Amino acid sequence: MPTNITAVLDQIDTDLPESLERLKDLLRIPSISTDPAHAGDVDQAADWLVRELAGLGLAARKDATPGHPMVVAKGGDGDGPHLLFYAHYDVQPVDPLELWDRPPFDPEVQETPKGKVIRARGASDDKGQMMTFIEACRAWLKVHGSLPVRLTFCLEGEEECGSPSLVPYLEANRDALKADLALICDTGLFDPETPAITTMLRGLLGEEIIIHGPDKDLHSGMFGGAAINPARVLARILADLHDDQGRVMVPGFYDGVPELPDALRAQWEGLGFDADGFLGAVGLSKPAGEAGRTALEMLWSRPTCEINGMTSGYSGAGFKTVLPAQASAKVSFRLVGTQDPHKLREAFRAFVRERLPEDCRVEFIEHGASPASVMETGHPAFEAARAALSQEWPKPAAFVGAGGSIPIAGYFKSILGMDSMLIGFAKDDDQIHSPNEKYDLDSFHRGIRSWARILDAVAKV
Amino acid sequence: MPTNITAVLDQIDTDLPESLERLKDLLRIPSISTDPAHAGDVDQAADWLVRELAGLGLAARKDATPGHPMVVAKGGDGDGPHLLFYAHYDVQPVDPLELWDRPPFDPEVQETPKGKVIRARGASDDKGQMMTFIEACRAWLKVHGSLPVRLTFCLEGEEECGSPSLVPYLEANRDALKADLALICDTGLFDPETPAITTMLRGLLGEEIIIHGPDKDLHSGMFGGAAINPARVLARILADLHDDQGRVMVPGFYDGVPELPDALRAQWEGLGFDADGFLGAVGLSKPAGEAGRTALEMLWSRPTCEINGMTSGYSGAGFKTVLPAQASAKVSFRLVGTQDPHKLREAFRAFVRERLPEDCRVEFIEHGASPASVMETGHPAFEAARAALSQEWPKPAAFVGAGGSIPIAGYFKSILGMDSMLIGFAKDDDQIHSPNEKYDLDSFHRGIRSWARILDAVAKV
16 A cells, blocks of 8 residues: 555644644543542543544453553554554642642643643643654544554553553453554653654662671770771772772673664764763763763663662761661662673672671662663664654654663563564653643644654555 | 778778668769759759768868859878869669669669679769779778878769860869879779779761762662762772771871880780670671781770761662762761871861762761870879789789770860879679669779778879
8 A cells, every 4th residue: 555644744734733632632631540539530531542542443442450441452454563552641640739830630732932832741741642643543544544554552541650550461461462563652852853762771670788787786985996887898898889990890790781883873973962961950060980981871871880878877967976787778780781680689699798797797678670671673663763753853863772761661572572662752841740741732743743654664664 | 101001991891881871872862964853963962972071071062063063072181192083973864764673763782693782873873983982081081080192072963964064164173173193983894803994095086978969869760870979989988998907098097096015915915805705795706997906906095987877868668769969977086096186087088088079079077076095104103003903803903995985084184184093893784874773782892992902002102
């Protein structure tokens, strides 16, 4: 079937006011998933989506879970790959309400110095983003009568409350949800002119260590000198974690850490990342990671070891000459490539134990272990989507990394065995999770057009 | 004047029951200095002492201070040195009262498996100890009609509430209080058979450091790798404070740290200190200080650097992937010899600043600085007192150190320009500051005899 993408884009432009009204309808439903008082609203949002998707001729349904429902829809019969689209229709709470300039569930298009925005809770995270895809499908169907790909929708209602039902649901519906590739619309642009496909998400390994020394806090005058001080032992262990080049010293830590492919390095260099601005915004000036790495590498493609918390002895006002009985730290590792969190947990524990003097013992508490998600960008859909995005936006799209974790991409890989293209149009100033959340009309409009182009391009691979 | 010490000792033995009754009288006065409700009781105890001392023919008076009164008395015309005797007549609170086996201010002599004890608040700390000296004077006067030395008493009523009036009082009464040597009765035996004269008290330097990095807590996924982590910077600084031999690495730290004189080393070795028992009591087994030093050196004659507290980032339950904006530690140094706390504070701060990366700044908070007190044991009274004590107790007396500080000895040195002999008969199990405080009748009886012998010996130097 030959497609005419221009006609679809024209249709999107023409229908933008109606698309916006539909988004505003959805934004009026206060689907705050974490608040039991809003359970009915979450359910209502699910019903709204089922109606919308059914109205597009898709087989749509609301699947009950122990928590909020999952909206699932299927349609399309194009020759292209089978795609699974994921977004979420629940939103964050709105407290503190007094910091909002207008009611959070009474959406309004506002003029701002940077252009028009849609202001409401969920406008960006994630209802506005979700609707870019649905509106792209609508325009496509209106122009062509059918979709160019097979498509499954999986819209979650629990993303903002920890996704308690997601993994069991995916495991129970493997066959129904399995596709060639997932599309996840919950990320942002690299900058207002540069779209991005997130292809690398760092994993996370969390460990808490508690060093025990004397069996009670001691007086540092009576015992200081002769009794071991667990705070000193802990400081030594934590200091040993990095060498003076910023490399992590746990044996085997860099097993499975790949060098950045040249093509990706070139793309990242082309992004012109403003490291000074990024660090300057939080009062810093100098990238503090491994020597010889760029700031973007430090953030996206290099593993880290961070102390997230540390506590020992007396920390109140004034002074107490106590020799503490214990000292503890919370330490986390951001993982990349194929670093194995379980192996690293053992290696870290051995590293700590090796440094333990005779009179100390250590207690470990584990706090999660998830490997990095690295997409197989060799699948031609990735380059096709990148080209499509590059046509829509002022600057070429890039495959980027993300320092944090987006668990859904990992679940799609581990449970459904497929890679994800994480594409979204949010901006850094969207104030998600904060008062006065907004989504740029430009994000919404170009977002719809982007998806239309991506569907067109991916259908042809 | 030839003295007959045997007659004095016999008198002490004969009068012991009456001495004990007088101590019980004093113990019945609940002179809790920290509790304003007991201010009248503290005053009553002062009056009681003035009456007792006047009854011995001394010129005794109660000096008002902004807090509780000071009891001062003068007497004696012997040829020996002029001695200032210090003790305190106030006591600790008694909470939790329900843990006492009997009313804390209803003293009773009890039989225990280890011998007879006097049970009451203040029995050991410090009324029982104070009365050993007063009873020794009483016996001496009874036998000889006069004291062999010139003697000034300075009995404090605020020791257990921080001695707020002490320094101004000493400064205002320099001439009245100045003597050749001070006797302080507020310490303990080395072990139940071995008396001790404390001649070395460690000083204390307290510092708090706060390392500031980013201007707010950051998300360790978004910023981890590129942003400096102050907890890591602090851990490195704290780890650098010691080398792998346990030596403190602050430049100049060991300036003024003397090697132990051979004679003192021999005395300490003769004490047969049970390091295993000392450490075993708090769940430890191995002296953790400088390599090549004995446990007693680590505790008494070597300086230390200890981390007393440490805090950064998230320390609650569970995990938070925060990259902390700051990290802080409370660090203290126990000082010996002529180490200068003010120079060391500056050296420590320079040490920290040198290790500060570009994007961090440090804030310092000072928490006190007092040098070590090292008595001039060359004064012949020290050896005389040691010999006298050795005659009274099963094992020879030793000059010992104390890991903590006893401020009064420092004040006597700095304000009145005299050394102190710290001699006391308390035992480790006296439960001072705790419920069921006691003083062994053996401590009381031999304590009185010890002072009689010391007065005799010191008068002859």
